[in-house]
Amino acid sequence: DAGITQSPRYKITETGRQVTLMCHQTWSHSYMFWYRQDLGHGLRLIYYSAAADITDKGEVPDGYVVSRSKTENFPLTLESATRSQTSVYFCASSGSGGAVGSYNEQFFGPGTRLTVL
């Protein structure tokens, strides 16, 4: 089915391990985003990408790495997981259209619930 998918949906790992969260979208959207959702903080942007091979930091990038070799995929890697990275992670995508007077809303995946022990 078309849309945006994330895998795995649930992940338990240990402190210090490397973890990669996958995100795939079938709309050929230019923009992709990674957020984390924590109680009391709402959604905070970790990294975003305007196109393949173009990525940039968001509000809370420390401890995370992203890549985007293909338009449809935007994996997020925790290089050495810490307990503070226990969270729900959401991937989102949107089409281009940043000109004044237009904007394409973001579409969200179902999320990955990550627990770091």
Added chain:
Amino acid sequence: AQSVAQPEDQVNVAEGNPLTVKCTYSVSGNPYLFWYVQYPNRGLQFLLKYITGDNLVKGSYGFEAEFNKSQTSFHLKKPSALVSDSALYFCAVRDWGGGATNKLIFGTGTLLAVQP
């Protein structure tokens, strides 16, 4: 600095009554405003947006929002609440920092609880 504030962590309303979920904003450019809804164990779903034009914006599931420039507010409303409207609601504003990046700044969310 650009920001969005949702002053209420939770809003309780009886089914059939009107509901309002509040949002205020602060932006450096034109205010592009959004409401999203999140049902349990799901991702966020787009409800509606204000870019320009009429101050009253209509969206999905019977929701609407009123843009008020003088009060820098974008409250979400519905004339008659349903139990199925119970969910977490997020207000968001376009982040104009860094150019045309399509980034959004989200509020902390308001939990809407509709009692039968």
